[in-house]
Each structure stands twice: as C-alpha cells, then as structure tokens.
Amino acid sequence: MAVGIDLGKPTSQHLLEVRDLTTRFYTEDGVVHAVNGISYTLDEGETLGVVGESGCGKSVHALSMMRLIPIPPGKIEKGEVIFKGRDLLKLSEEEMRHIRGAEIAMIFQDPMTSLNPVLTIGFQITESLQLHQGMDKAQSRERALELLDMVGIPEAALRLDDYPHQFSGGMRQRAMIAMGLSCNPSILIADEPTTALDVTIQAQIVDLVKRLQDKLGMTVIWITHDLGVVAGMADRVNVMYAGSIIETGPVKYIYGDPHHPYTLGLLGSLPNPEGSMGVRLYSIPGEPPDLVGMPKGCPFAPRCTFKVERCLHEMPMLEEIEPGHLAACWEKDRVRRV
Amino acid sequence: MVNYIIRRLLMVPLLLFGVTVLIFLMLQVLSPVERSALYVRDIPRNERVLEGIIKRYGLDQPVHIQYWKWLMGTIDPQTGDRQGGILRGEFGYSRTASQPVAEMLARRFPASLELALLAVIPVIAGGILLGVVGAVNHNKPLDQFVRIFGIVGWSFPDFVFGLLLLMLFYANLGWFPPGRISDWANQIVQSPEFHNYTQLITIDSLLNLRFDIFWDALRHLIMPVITLAYLWWALTLRVTRSSMLETLRQDYITTARAKGLSERTVIRRHALPNGLMPVITLGGNTVVGLLSGVVIVETVYNYPGIGSAAADAAVNLDVITVLAFVLLNGFILVMANLIVDILYAYIDPRVRLD
Incomplete structure (x- = not known):
C-alpha cells in the first residue's frame, strides 16, 4: 500500500489526490480561512482518518472536494482534487453531479437531521439508484431492500416505507450508510458518522463500515474528532489544525511516535483504561485560533508548550520524519511521546 | 391518514x-x-x-x-x-339591505367569492413562486427586488393602497372603473338569454361565450383583486422566502445534493415540501385576512359583495346583519382550518402518523 505525499508526479496514479486545496468563507466578520492548502493522496481500498477539533476545517475540506460548500459565502480559492485522473474542481456542475453519490458518496454527522423528514427511507435510497444506475422503480426497490438488509436493518421489507422519524438514531445512520453505498461508490466520505450516536451504537456503526469496506473494497475517508475510532480502523491519519494538515502518517506512527505537539496533546487527552487512578486527564490549554484573524506563525504556537521564538513568525511546512510520516513543526525532533 | x-x-x-x-x-x-x-x-x-x-x-x-x-x-x-x-x-x-339577511347573503356572496378567488391566485402563485425565487437567489438582485416588494406590500394599509389605485387608474387614467359590472353588461347578465351557471360573472361570461362581458367584469375586478391580494401576497412571499432559506440550510438538503441530484430536483423534491409547511399554516390566516379585507376593499371600490353589506350594516348598527356576517366568517374559517390541517398531514408524515 503506497503511502505518503509525492506531489511531483504530473499525472496521478492514486485514486484521489488533493493538492493545495484552499477554501475560504467571505463573511461579514471577515475572511474565514477554513482550509489552507492541504495536500494528500489516497489509494484504492485505503482508509484515511481525518482528525481534529471542531472547526479545524475537516468537514469543510470534504465538502470542498464534493463542491458542496455554499457559494457565496464560501469559495474554493485554489487547488486540485484529482479523482481517477480528473480534476473535480474543473468539472462542470453537470459532470460533477455524476460523481456525487455515484463515485464519491458522503454520510453525515447527524442522522436525525440528514434524512428528509417528509420522504420515506425507501424513496430516499431508490432516488440515487434511479438517478445514477438508471433502474426502474421495481429494480431500485429490490436493490434498496438488499441494501437495508446488508446494513443490518431487521425486517427491511417492512421498513422501506417508513419515514425517518419511525427509525431510531442508529437505524437512521444505517439507512444513511445504505444510501451512501447504494451506487457502489469508489470513495465513501464519512463525516463524523458516530458523533451523534450512543457509545454502543457507535461501535456497531464502526464495525458495520469496516465489514462493508472489506466486503466491497471501497476507500473510506473517516472524519472524526475521536482518535479511538480512527486507531481501530484507519490505515493512515491526517491530523488537522486550523485548516491545515499538521501531521500525517500511518496510524502506528501517529499513535506510537507523534511528532507534532498538537497530536501529542490529542493523544494525551485520551482516557487510558490501564492508567493509574486519580490522574487528571490532560487537556490542551487555550482555544483553537479564530480562523478570521490567523496568527502569522504556526497557528498552534499560542497553545504550544514546545514553542520557540521562530514559531511566532514563521509557519512550519510538512517535513518528513520517516517515510510516509510528516509533521509541520519547527521543534518536531524535540516532540516525543513520554 | x-x-x-x-x-x-x-x-x-x-x-x-x-x-x-x-x-x-x-x-x-x-x-x-x-x-x-x-x-x-x-x-x-x-x-x-x-x-x-x-x-x-x-x-x-x-x-x-x-x-x-x-x-x-x-x-x-x-x-x-x-x-x-x-x-x-x-x-x-x-334593516340596511331591506330584505332578509339570507337573501342578501345569497345575492351578494358570489360577488365576494369571485373577488376572493381571484385574489387567492396571486397570493398562492405569486407569493410562493416569488418567495422560492428569492430564497434560491439569496442576496442577489432578484432577491432584493422580492424583499422590497414584500416589505412594501406588508407595510401598506389596504385602504390607502386601494384609494391610491382608484385615484390613479380610475380618476386620472380612467382605465379601471369601480363597481362590479357596467350597466350595459348588467342588462345582458340579467336577461333570460344569459345563463348564470355559477353566479361568478367572469366564469359565466366565458361559458356564455360573451368575451365582451368577461373583459368588462375583469376590468372591474383588477383593482379590488390587487388591493385585496397585495398584503397577503407580500406576507406569503416573506414567509415562503424565509422558510425556504431555513430549509435550504438543513442537513438533508446537503445529503440530497451529495447524492448528485440536480439543483432543481433538490429544491422541488427535497426543499419545497418542508419549506411550504409554514406557508400552509399561513393559508388559514390568509382566508381570515381576505374575509376582513373584502370589507375594506369592497367599500373602497363600491363593489356589491357581502363585505360592503357588512360595512353598511355596521355603520347603521344593524347588529343582526353584522352577526350573520360574523357567523358566515366563522363557518368559512372552520372549514379553511380543516383544509389546512388535512394538507399539513398530507405533506408531513409526522403529523399524520402520530
């Protein structure tokens, strides 16, 4: 499995290659620098975890790739999103519609609000099938039934004509996943799909996606703030902070040998079941920066315990620590997991 | 259901x-x-x-x-x-109509009904359409136009607006006369050769193939209809616009777009049924508003409907007639709300399946 960032290639052999993606929102309060030039690649069958606090740009980056951010106020300033050799940002709206749902599908955070309350579950699944696969009503219904069955909804045939409010939260997320998978997409982007669910249901949904990924061989981008989930399922992790990727690498490096103080802080704030009782959980001091007035140097500097003079003036770039593992920190060699 | x-x-x-x-x-x-x-x-x-x-x-x-x-x-x-x-x-x-209230209502109700029905068309078609157009083109020039149109309509009292129209289009330009029908046309309508199928002159004249009478009735109706409709047109537009803006921000709209549906389908299939719910609720109020609106509009334009009869009765303290008018309004209101509730259930499964 190829990992790492090699931006030198003129044509991409990767399934997906994001280059210098930059998204801003022009609001009344000023320009929000939501995504600031992120680049990465993704290969077939791979699972990428995108991790970061709320508002770090992880969802906006996904919506930008799908070209689903509201324009205005949003604007994709520059960058390329090369999917199967085509730059998605250069496609016409019509061409892009054939990518959405058919090639790249997306499931969202809150299954309570991301299903249309006035349409039946069945309709919302068959809709994509009729659109992208040219199925007729009967065929798409049959396929929807299979899908609901596959995501583990009991008595799927009876539930097809139910409305979202008749489903529980976990079932709705299963239905969302069924919708996402309906057209056999190459990439499934899961935008915090477990955040709004109970812990027990979270585990079920994670297992379900893992199982389906093994079965269908698709590529998954799993966006979350939950490092625990990512550890269990991702091959590679992008850690995002203030709209930039500040550390990226195979999951074992990120967890075992983090080289960015922010990653270190995130890992430190995970509860450890084997840890000694009575020890306070670590929390990163301070708040994430306001994305309107970004500091000049490293955005994490104000909260960083490793910071030096240079961090306040110069923004560090991603640099390689070992093959495939990069971190953007001037003091990355000092950062070690204790 | x-x-x-x-x-x-x-x-x-x-x-x-x-x-x-x-x-x-x-x-x-x-x-x-x-x-x-x-x-x-x-x-x-x-x-x-x-x-x-x-x-x-x-x-x-x-x-x-x-x-x-x-x-x-x-x-x-x-x-x-x-x-x-x-x-x-x-x-x-x-006392004021010098006839039994029931006869007076029967004679005058079709005129008011015709007025109200014609007013409902711009309210629903114009209000909803413009509201959706405004929301979809949020903050673009078209939206600004829609907003100004809505604010003016909502803040313009109908009696002032009616008198202005009357001054401009009748007194100055002489285009649209007050009343319901011209004398020459009235003679034909009253004559035995003219069949009054519905008592609504616009429809009856078309059914009798008398396009001159249709045009005459329309000329009389245009100003009262605009005056009556403008306020509710503007309100429907404002409610539709803000409700659609709200709906278009919902997560399920992003889901629909992420499926690859065209913007048209997203709006028509996913946004409209949700966005129209407050508009349907407003529908009941609109009926009430039109009923009270006819009192003013019919008086301004000297239009012989139940509204002007009620106004006459009120001025002369003819309480029996006024209360009959109130009773009729109450009945219409109950029926309008019944229709609103059924429509609501038709659109929103959460209501019907509770």
Whole structure:
C-alpha cells in the first residue's frame, strides 16, 4: 500500500489526490480561512482518518472536494482534487453531479437531521439508484431492500416505507450508510458518522463500515474528532489544525511516535483504561485560533508548550520524519511521546 | 391518514358549536326588542304589540331555550308555521339591505367569492413562486427586488393602497372603473338569454361565450383583486422566502445534493415540501385576512359583495346583519382550518402518523 505525499508526479496514479486545496468563507466578520492548502493522496481500498477539533476545517475540506460548500459565502480559492485522473474542481456542475453519490458518496454527522423528514427511507435510497444506475422503480426497490438488509436493518421489507422519524438514531445512520453505498461508490466520505450516536451504537456503526469496506473494497475517508475510532480502523491519519494538515502518517506512527505537539496533546487527552487512578486527564490549554484573524506563525504556537521564538513568525511546512510520516513543526525532533 | 381525517372531521361540529355559542352570546347583549328583528320585518313602536312579539317568539325565555330556538326556529302559535332558526338558513331581517339577511347573503356572496378567488391566485402563485425565487437567489438582485416588494406590500394599509389605485387608474387614467359590472353588461347578465351557471360573472361570461362581458367584469375586478391580494401576497412571499432559506440550510438538503441530484430536483423534491409547511399554516390566516379585507376593499371600490353589506350594516348598527356576517366568517374559517390541517398531514408524515 503506497503511502505518503509525492506531489511531483504530473499525472496521478492514486485514486484521489488533493493538492493545495484552499477554501475560504467571505463573511461579514471577515475572511474565514477554513482550509489552507492541504495536500494528500489516497489509494484504492485505503482508509484515511481525518482528525481534529471542531472547526479545524475537516468537514469543510470534504465538502470542498464534493463542491458542496455554499457559494457565496464560501469559495474554493485554489487547488486540485484529482479523482481517477480528473480534476473535480474543473468539472462542470453537470459532470460533477455524476460523481456525487455515484463515485464519491458522503454520510453525515447527524442522522436525525440528514434524512428528509417528509420522504420515506425507501424513496430516499431508490432516488440515487434511479438517478445514477438508471433502474426502474421495481429494480431500485429490490436493490434498496438488499441494501437495508446488508446494513443490518431487521425486517427491511417492512421498513422501506417508513419515514425517518419511525427509525431510531442508529437505524437512521444505517439507512444513511445504505444510501451512501447504494451506487457502489469508489470513495465513501464519512463525516463524523458516530458523533451523534450512543457509545454502543457507535461501535456497531464502526464495525458495520469496516465489514462493508472489506466486503466491497471501497476507500473510506473517516472524519472524526475521536482518535479511538480512527486507531481501530484507519490505515493512515491526517491530523488537522486550523485548516491545515499538521501531521500525517500511518496510524502506528501517529499513535506510537507523534511528532507534532498538537497530536501529542490529542493523544494525551485520551482516557487510558490501564492508567493509574486519580490522574487528571490532560487537556490542551487555550482555544483553537479564530480562523478570521490567523496568527502569522504556526497557528498552534499560542497553545504550544514546545514553542520557540521562530514559531511566532514563521509557519512550519510538512517535513518528513520517516517515510510516509510528516509533521509541520519547527521543534518536531524535540516532540516525543513520554 | 384516513384515521387522521376522520378524527379531524369529528372536531368540526364541536368547533361550529363553539362558534354559534359565541355569536349567540353576543346576540344576548342586545335587548329583546332588538332581537325581535330575527323574526319580524319591522320592529313595532306600540308597546303592547312589542310585548306580544317578545312573548310569541320566546325572547324572554331562559338562555338555553332561546339558543335552541335561535338554532332551530320557533313555531308561531297562531299560524303553526316554523319561523327563524339559523340552521334553517334564516338569519332575520336586514334593516340596511331591506330584505332578509339570507337573501342578501345569497345575492351578494358570489360577488365576494369571485373577488376572493381571484385574489387567492396571486397570493398562492405569486407569493410562493416569488418567495422560492428569492430564497434560491439569496442576496442577489432578484432577491432584493422580492424583499422590497414584500416589505412594501406588508407595510401598506389596504385602504390607502386601494384609494391610491382608484385615484390613479380610475380618476386620472380612467382605465379601471369601480363597481362590479357596467350597466350595459348588467342588462345582458340579467336577461333570460344569459345563463348564470355559477353566479361568478367572469366564469359565466366565458361559458356564455360573451368575451365582451368577461373583459368588462375583469376590468372591474383588477383593482379590488390587487388591493385585496397585495398584503397577503407580500406576507406569503416573506414567509415562503424565509422558510425556504431555513430549509435550504438543513442537513438533508446537503445529503440530497451529495447524492448528485440536480439543483432543481433538490429544491422541488427535497426543499419545497418542508419549506411550504409554514406557508400552509399561513393559508388559514390568509382566508381570515381576505374575509376582513373584502370589507375594506369592497367599500373602497363600491363593489356589491357581502363585505360592503357588512360595512353598511355596521355603520347603521344593524347588529343582526353584522352577526350573520360574523357567523358566515366563522363557518368559512372552520372549514379553511380543516383544509389546512388535512394538507399539513398530507405533506408531513409526522403529523399524520402520530
């Protein structure tokens, strides 16, 4: 499995290659620098975890790739999103519609609000099938039934004509996943799909996606703030902070040998079941920066315990620590997991 | 759905009972002498005759008996005929119209209905369409135009707006006359060769293939319809716009777009049914607004409908006629709300499946 960032290639052999993606929102309060030039690649069958606090740009980056951010106020300033050799940002709206749902599908955070309350579950699944696969009503219904069955909804045939409010939260997320998978997409982007669910249901949904990924061989981008989930399922992790990727690498490096103080802080704030009782959980001091007035140097500097003079003036770039593992920190060699 | 409609229909008699009780109580505020207009044409001046009438129609009896008689009528002990009774369609005698209230309503109601029906078209079509257009083109010039149109309409009192139109298009330009129909056309409409299928002149004239009369009726209707509609048109537009803006921000709209649906389909199939719910709720209010609007608009344009009759009656303290108008309004309102509730359930499964 190829990992790492090699931006030198003129044509991409990767399934997906994001280059210098930059998204801003022009609001009344000023320009929000939501995504600031992120680049990465993704290969077939791979699972990428995108991790970061709320508002770090992880969802906006996904919506930008799908070209689903509201324009205005949003604007994709520059960058390329090369999917199967085509730059998605250069496609016409019509061409892009054939990518959405058919090639790249997306499931969202809150299954309570991301299903249309006035349409039946069945309709919302068959809709994509009729659109992208040219199925007729009967065929798409049959396929929807299979899908609901596959995501583990009991008595799927009876539930097809139910409305979202008749489903529980976990079932709705299963239905969302069924919708996402309906057209056999190459990439499934899961935008915090477990955040709004109970812990027990979270585990079920994670297992379900893992199982389906093994079965269908698709590529998954799993966006979350939950490092625990990512550890269990991702091959590679992008850690995002203030709209930039500040550390990226195979999951074992990120967890075992983090080289960015922010990653270190995130890992430190995970509860450890084997840890000694009575020890306070670590929390990163301070708040994430306001994305309107970004500091000049490293955005994490104000909260960083490793910071030096240079961090306040110069923004560090991603640099390689070992093959495939990069971190953007001037003091990355000092950062070690204790 | 069927269960829901049945349950909702069962509410109707209850509501109507409430309406009649309220209006009956208002009637009770009047003295028995004034209430005798429910049964007799002229209120006699002679004390003894008056006493006799009050006795004969039981106007001095306990309230619940009077309520029953008011609903069902009372039997005249001398002739044995049943007289009065609103359920029998007898609302008493209208002093201002110099005829029984029921006859007056029957004669004038089609004119008001025609006015209100024509006003509903711009309210629904224009209001909803412009509201959606404004929301979809949020903050673009088209949206700004829609917003200004809405604010002006919502803040312009209809009697001022009506008088301005009258001044401009009748007094100055002479394009659109007041009234309901020109004299020459009226003669034809009243003549036996002209078939009055619906009593609505615009429709009847088309059915009789008299396009000159259709045009004449339309010329008379344009100004009152615009005046009557503008306020509700503007309000519907504003509610549709803000509700659609709200709906377009919902997560399920992003889901729909992420499926690859065209923007048209997203709006029509996913946004509209949700965005229109507040507009349907407003529909009930619109009916009320149009009913009270006709009083002003018909007065301004000297249009012979129930609204101007109610205004005449109110000015002359003809309470019997006014209360009949209120009763009619109450009935229409109950029916309008019934339709609104059923529409609501039709669109929103959460209502119908509760």
